Amino acid sequence: xxxxxxxxxxxxxxxxxxxxxxxxxxxxxxxxxxxxxxxxxxxxxxxxxxxxxxxxxxxxxxxxxxxxxxxxxxxxxxxxxxxxxxxxxxxxxxxxxxxxxxxxxxxxxxxxxxxxxxxxxxxxxxxxxxxxxxxxxxxxxxxxxxxxxxxxxxxxxxxxxxxxxxxxxxxxxxxxxxxxx
Numbered sequence: 001x002x003x004x005x006x007x008x009x010x011x012x013x014x015x016x017x018x019x020x021x022x023x024x025x026x027x028x029x030x031x032x033x034x035x036x037x038x039x040x041x042x043x044x045x046x047x048x049x050x051x052x053x054x055x056x057x058x059x060x061x062x063x064x065x066x067x068x069x070x071x072x073x074x075x076x077x078x079x080x081x082x083x084x085x086x087x088x089x090x091x092x093x094x095x096x097x098x099x100x101x102x103x104x105x106x107x108x109x110x111x112x113x114x115x116x117x118x119x120x121x122x123x124x125x126x127x128x129x130x131x132x133x134x135x136x137x138x139x140x141x142x143x144x145x146x147x148x149x150x151x152x153x154x155x156x157x158x159x160x161x162x163x164x165x166x167x168x169x170x171x172x173x174x175x176x177x178x179x180x181x
Contacts, residue, residue, distance in 0.1 A: 020045075
């Protein structure tokens, strides 16, 4: 049996847990599913841009393995694009993943976006700096950091970020163009 029907509140396109399980696990009993099954189904849901289902699937994975940082990260990532997006819940999931030692720069990159959406400049910049510390070769992180500085009117630090991007990818035209602007 699939158990109680749970709905995501506040969505015009509310989706039930039962419907998600029927879609991603046709003919299977929920009691037979493991955390890995839910996380694999989450990946399929995200690939289909079915973010509301991905949130439900990750929630089920978290119930089975509440100390798995990847489940919290994946749910936070899915929440960013779900129709029921809630920055407080997204923030809580990403912070929980990090507290559980999720060591991927993407968690900090997404944190920076959430903090920026909440007008928390210092936390957004600190998060993107942490992402760069973890993955200093990722040019997209410098682009995001520079964009945050530009958005906050800090052209001097934006230029430094573009300079760092140029040092990493000197043949790429975009950092030169953006720095020139």
